[in-house]
Amino acid sequence: MTDARTVSEKPSTKQMADAIRVLAMDGVEKAKSGHPGMPMGMADVATVLFSRFMKFDASRPDWADRDRFILSAGHGSMLIYALLHLTGYRAATKDELSNFRQWGSKTAGHPEFGHMPGVETTTGPLGQGLANSVGFAMAERHLAAKYGDDLVDHRTWVIAGDGCLMEGVSQEAITLAGRYRLNKLTVLWDDNEITIDGQVSLSDATDQKGRFKSAGWAVKSIDGHNEAQIRAALKWATRQDKPTLIACRTKIGRGAATMEGSHKTHGAALGAAEVAATRLGLAWTHEPFELPENIEKAWKKVGRRGAKERKAWEARLAASSQAADFTRAMKGDLPEGAFSALDAKIAELVETKPAQATRQSSGAALDELFAAVPELIGGSADLTGSNNTFVKGTPILDAPTYEGRYVNWGIREFGMAAAMNGMALHGGVIPYGGTFMVFSDYSRPAIRLGALMGVRAIHVLTHDSIGLGEDGPTHQPVEHLAALRAIPNLLVFRPADTVEAMECWRLALEHKTTPSALALSRQKTAAVRTVAATENLSAKGAYELRAANGEAKVTLFATGTEVPLALAAADALEAGGTPTRVVSVPCFELFFQQPKAYQDDVIGRGTVRVAVEAAIQQGWERFIGEDGGFVGMTGFGASAPAEVLYEKFGITTEAVVAAVKARL
Amino acid sequence: MTDARTVSEKPSTKQMADAIRVLAMDGVEKAKSGHPGMPMGMADVATVLFSRFMKFDASRPDWADRDRFILSAGHGSMLIYALLHLTGYRAATKDELSNFRQWGSKTAGHPEFGHMPGVETTTGPLGQGLANSVGFAMAERHLAAKYGDDLVDHRTWVIAGDGCLMEGVSQEAITLAGRYRLNKLTVLWDDNEITIDGQVSLSDATDQKGRFKSAGWAVKSIDGHNEAQIRAALKWATRQDKPTLIACRTKIGRGAATMEGSHKTHGAALGAAEVAATRLGLAWTHEPFELPENIEKAWKKVGRRGAKERKAWEARLAASSQAADFTRAMKGDLPEGAFSALDAKIAELVETKPAQATRQSSGAALDELFAAVPELIGGSADLTGSNNTFVKGTPILDAPTYEGRYVNWGIREFGMAAAMNGMALHGGVIPYGGTFMVFSDYSRPAIRLGALMGVRAIHVLTHDSIGLGEDGPTHQPVEHLAALRAIPNLLVFRPADTVEAMECWRLALEHKTTPSALALSRQKTAAVRTVAATENLSAKGAYELRAANGEAKVTLFATGTEVPLALAAADALEAGGTPTRVVSVPCFELFFQQPKAYQDDVIGRGTVRVAVEAAIQQGWERFIGEDGGFVGMTGFGASAPAEVLYEKFGITTEAVVAAVKARL
Structure with missing residues (x-):
């Protein structure tokens, strides 16, 4: 058999997609661990997305106005590693690919933010990538309102699987996105009808398209292996005035010689025989992690596709009067004098010694910080008055303008916390969100991922003990302080009075790579810090x-x-x-x-x-x-x-x- | 004004509903704490449900074949307390009502299972009552398959609010119910367009009916204050071959003199002036917690409505060859010899000393227990092979027969755990469910409520440490043992080998009023119990x-x-x-x-x-x-x-x- 792809003719999209398939299959095979099925199934969609629609420049993974690509189905991590490698992200070397899932490699079992540039968020715990993406898209719209389309105008693309859509948090995420008409958010659903245990129909009979429609999304179905349909659908998505779902009917493990379409390709190496047979079927003669020259070239070109646009953007940024502020905010640095008002207030409080609930004290801290730190953006999961999260006069963040800074998160603790992670990861904003402390159990999976990623998300948890009173044990945290303190890299603050509350808020903001949880009382409590201190x-x-x-x-x-x-x-x-x-x-x-x-x-x-x-x-x-x-x-x-x-x-x-x- | 209701004429449904309204308003007013808006808004629906459709007998709250009433919107607890009082549940005395939310009363802030007979499950943390109800309805269908319609044939009625429906767990619950075609489950949605922060539209724009339809439900909209529409809808619900949603458009705080329709009635006492004005508006001249004689009589009659049916059922039970087994199972007692096979196996294992993963050991324990304890029913959240939850040869629980004992829970850890609570509360079954231990974070809110209620639900948590390996930190529990041990009244087992795994499974089954979590390894481990012991x-x-x-x-x-x-x-x-x-x-x-x-x-x-x-x-x-x-x-x-x-x-x-x- 001759291998046409070693010559310098332009490869087909299918051939480019096959490169993903083979890399994924080989990476998992070498590790004897991983998930080849999803990358192989979604390779065609991902190839069209990256080669024609995604705005990115592989040489600048931190370009602020890049499109964000979120692999919510994080078990398919070889898909993103393959894409990053193929398009030429410097860190995504052949060695990294062949060290998939090994100690010290950047190619973690599930994609991890901070390990491999180009991975926008840590995914794997299902549904959360999708929920993060809502935060990304909200941050984008808000920053576009603040800095203008010239500086901020990008999309968020998500690949999600059936697992993501079955998780409850996906409902919170898609109804948030629908409510806020986040039209620059597109979910590519890997509609392969397979879960780990077998056919989706074993456990689910949901009409997902109907469900998304009812949440205010525009939806479309395509054959996820048909290039023309993929292109048309992606183009369609960019023209909608709502968030978009593209149901991509695919075969899991597409291209696998005998196992295509089987749940057996989901979570294990295919095995030497199947790998060999698949190579044969794909007419792929190269060794593992080696690429035909023309395919390698074509993919590298894809990786450079956005360079011109990126440079034009840099020129616009350089010319902008907002350049310094934008750059600072995106770096996560606080404005100068961010704490002047807060410190002055603390000096006053040691004199006035107010007796008030620490949730009120937290609200008082927000009052001092909100003007000084314009990146602060947040709200409450429908407990605004109780959580003291609203600063008087703050406009509501809402479509179509998005310039407000108060978010009505709705009764969606988990979705809120996951979206906060997405906002923080996007950068340019510092998110906070309030709920009763007992419901940190609901948001806990996202608090954990935020801690693992090291994002500055601030969880305002009021009604922090039996001091909540009459609502009873269903609403009284008892084990939650211990349970939150158990999470590594999470700062759990329980301030005693207004001075401490202000100090803790300051610490939460100062720790750029650590989420914080503020445990705050419902009931009034005496001031205990009644002497001026020179330090926090x-x-x-x-x-x-x-x-x-x-x-x-x-x-x-x-x-x-x-x-x-x-x-x-x-x-x-x-x-x-x-x-x-x-x-x-x-x-x-x-x-x-x-x-x-x-x-x-x-x-x-x-x-x-x-x-x-x-x-x-x-x-x-x-x-x-x-x-x-x-x-x-x-x-x-x-x-x-x-x-x-x-x-x-x-x-x-x-x-x-x-x-x-x-x-x- | 003359009060027609003190004379002995038959009160109208509206007047009977007003009794709920006034009791709710007065209970909250006396406590200076609580949620009058929902009980007042849903009083009409609840009155029609209880007086015409619910199968129950107030004198026998433990009648096994009663319909179950689940107040998922648990903050409206005065609704259920009022209903139990009015219909004559012995424990729901006037004193209890007037001691609402006070130390030692049965009228907890949110309804608590085990405090007040007639409260089927503890609710308040939103969405979970709805998810419990799926477990109730699954248990009912399974037991009907096992014992016949003569002994088991009842419905599950749920009142849920916008909060319940916005929580992600509601999606897991309704898709489970839809998949399993639980046609004896009806959700009465208090569609009052109000949440704590204001209009629902502030934070949500979901077409809930479309959403439920896409999950396989039959849906209907009614005016929740129109008796004829309520009756027709409830009758309709009993005739569907799918679970049913009735969207009841109501006014929150219905009947309140000036505050009807306002979110201000949601979570606080109305205040003396509003209470007085509301009394006037409703032409209600009686003192707090006093009832017009005719209304009292009419409600008491409602409470006795099911007595005849209950007696007929008791006669059928007495005549049934399955009476002893049914009664034992419903009491939660284990069959005789439940552990004979297990104990024999343990005696063998100390000799054979198998080296295997403790998840396999757990599977081996299930192998021994499954035949001996026919109440055991469970499955996995789409990780059957990994969780070792499947006992070979077990039929799948599925519509339309429901006699199987293996549940394909789908990728719904939280929904699974909450449904398990519902199953355990229903009685007659002992539920278990498997997932990776790291995802106990997803199911944690339900594990907690199970612990608070004291239900025997068994959480099979495999892949319990970094021993999970290549999947990485997103999937490796680190803080989860500590976090689970922090929950009061939860037994957290981490067996060392097969013998301990079998002992721990036995303990989980023996503890009738405590949920258990079994932490189990992915990786192989040596046998450590190699000497016979006479005790566990x-x-x-x-x-x-x-x-x-x-x-x-x-x-x-x-x-x-x-x-x-x-x-x-x-x-x-x-x-x-x-x-x-x-x-x-x-x-x-x-x-x-x-x-x-x-x-x-x-x-x-x-x-x-x-x-x-x-x-x-x-x-x-x-x-x-x-x-x-x-x-x-x-x-x-x-x-x-x-x-x-x-x-x-x-x-x-x-x-x-x-x-x-x-x-x-």
């Missing part, structure tokens, strides 16, 4: 709020609304002649990043140690040791007014004093 | 797997696949002359329920203590104290083969030995 005391995570009179015999640790309770217990103990210090612990994570000596100083191992937090004990042992006392919750809450619950569950000054006395 | 050693949560040679100087704690690693470290330490004991810890929760003396014995405070678990440390301090060693993870995983990851992340025998030596 919350920055160390825990600090001595009040020293003992004399050599400390007792250390009390507390967070949030329990700090005043610890202070009152310290008063009682001091009155009884027991020198007692009080440590406020607004953030475990920052504390355990401090030098050991500082940690030891704060913890005070020689003292009797008792912690109080209206939550379960798990995690507090690092402060109180094995024999320390803990005053908190041991199970679910109950329905009653907050003060009754604190009394009934024994979270009181008396209980703290008793826990100390039992250990003195 | 896992039942104590932690036990000395191997004693030290001589007086122990070191205690090593481990779970799951890290137990062999601890044993190897003990070998090395013993070889060096350091007496070392090894404690296997299959279940933290059961261990901390043991007597203090047993806990102390196992923990061995005088020894050097080191724990090893391929997860974060949080929670282990209770075993190892403040100065103990921990070998595990400190952040997210990576993509590479499992053995490489263990090596690179330093979870090795050598690391355990080094952690000990640093402390000797």
